[in-house]
Amino acid sequence: MSSVFGKSRVGSGPQSAPLEVNLAILGRRGAGKSALTVKFLTRRFISEYDPNLEDTYSSEEIVDHQPVHLRVMDTADLGFPPLPQDTPRNCERYLNWAHAFLVVYSVDSRQSFEGSSSYLELLALHAKETQRNYPALLLGNKLDMAQYRQVTEAEGAALAGRFGCLFFEVSACLDFEHVQHVFHEAVREARRELEKNSLARPLFISEERALPHQAALTARHGLASCTFNTLSTVSLKEMPTVAQAKLVTVKSSRAQSKRKAPTLTLLKGFKIF
Numbered sequence: 001m002s003s004v005f006g007k008s009r010v011g012s013g014p015q016s017a018p019l020e021v022n023l024a025i026l027g028r029r030g031a032g033k034s035a036l037t038v039k040f041l042t043r044r045f046i047s048e049y050d051p052n053l054e055d056t057y058s059s060e061e062i063v064d065h066q067p068v069h070l071r072v073m074d075t076a077d078l079g080f081p082p083l084p085q086d087t088p089r090n091c092e093r094y095l096n097w098a099h100a101f102l103v104v105y106s107v108d109s110r111q112s113f114e115g116s117s118s119y120l121e122l123l124a125l126h127a128k129e130t131q132r133n134y135p136a137l138l139l140g141n142k143l144d145m146a147q148y149r150q151v152t153e154a155e156g157a158a159l160a161g162r163f164g165c166l167f168f169e170v171s172a173c174l175d176f177e178h179v180q181h182v183f184h185e186a187v188r189e190a191r192r193e194l195e196k197n198s199l200a201r202p203l204f205i206s207e208e209r210a211l212p213h214q215a216a217l218t219a220r221h222g223l224a225s226c227t228f229n230t231l232s233t234v235s236l237k238e239m240p241t242v243a244q245a246k247l248v249t250v251k252s253s254r255a256q257s258k259r260k261a262p263t264l265t266l267l268k269g270f271k272i273f
C-alpha cells in the first residue's frame with residue numbers, strides 16, 4: 001500500500017482498475033480554488049499561496065466503494081493587459097480535458113459570483129458546441145465568512161438552477177468531510193456522464209478557431225482569448241502535464257524557525273500550516 005496525500009491507494013488489478021476522472025476547478029482569483037483543492041487533498045487549510053501557479057494533482061479515491069483515480073486541475077486564469085486580470089484564457093486546456101467542473105465563488109464577493117456566472121456560461125456554450133453534457137457543480141466558498149456575505153444562498157441556488165447544476169456552500173477552513181463530499185459528488189456526476197456516453201478519457205484536441213457563438217460570449221463577458229475545439233481538421237496536442245501530487249519538505253522560513261518548526265511541508269507552491 002502506498003499513499004498519495006496520506007490516502008490509501010487501491011489495488012489496480014483488472015477487476016479493480018480505477019475509473020479515471022479529471023476534475024477542473026474554475027473561478028475568479030481569490031475565490032478559494034487552491035484552498036479547496038488543498039483541503040480536499042491534505043485535509044488542511046492553506047493561508048499562503050502563489051496565485052500564478054496552476055497545477056494538476058492526482059489522488060486515489062474510493063467513491064461509493066469504487067476506486068477512482070482522480071486528477072484535479074487547480075486552474076489559474078491570468079489575464080494580461082489589455083484584458084481584465086480575471087479574463088479566462090486558453091480555456092481549451094481544461095475544457096477538453098475535464099470530465100466535470102467545480103465552479104467556485106466566494107460568498108463574500110459579488111465580483112467572484114459574477115465571475116462564476118461567466119464560467120458557467122462558458123461551460124454551457126462548450127456543451128452546446130460539442131453536443132455533450134459536462135457536469136458542473138457551483139460552490140459558494142468561504143461560508144465561514146457568512147457575516148460578510150455579498151451573495152445570498154438563494155442567489156447561488158438560483159444561478160445553479162439556471163444552469164442545471166448542483167449547488168453547495170462550503171468553507172475551505174471548516175470541516176474536511178463537507179469539502180470531501182462535494183468533490184465526491186463531482187466524481188459521481190462525472191461517472192454518471194461517462195457511463196452514459198461509454199467514453200474513454202477524451203483526447204486533448206485543439207483547433208485554434210473561434211466559433212460564431214464565441215463572439216457573442218466575448219462581447220458579453222470579455223472571454224476574449226478562449227478558443228473552442230471541434231472535431232474537424234484537428235491537431236492533437238499533449239495532455240496537460242500532471243504534476244503528481246506530492247508533499248515536499250523544505251527548509252523553513254525564518255518566521256517559521258522562530259516558531260521552532262524546523263521544516264515546513266509544502267504542496268508545490270503552497271505553504272501549509
Ligand SMILES: Nc1nc2c(ncn2[C@@H]2O[C@H](COP(=O)(O)OP(=O)(O)OP(=O)(O)O)[C@@H](O)[C@H]2O)c(=O)[nH]1
Nearest residue numbers: 029030031032033034035047049051142171172173
Ligand atoms: N476565511 C476563508 N478564507 C479562505 C477560504 N478559502 C480560501 N480562503 C483565503 O482566500 C484567499 C484566496 O484563496 P485561494 O485558494 O488562493 O484562491 P484561488 O481561487 O486559488 O485564487 P487564485 O490562485 O488567485 O486563482 C487566501 O488568502 C485563502 O487563505 C475559506 O473558505 N474561508
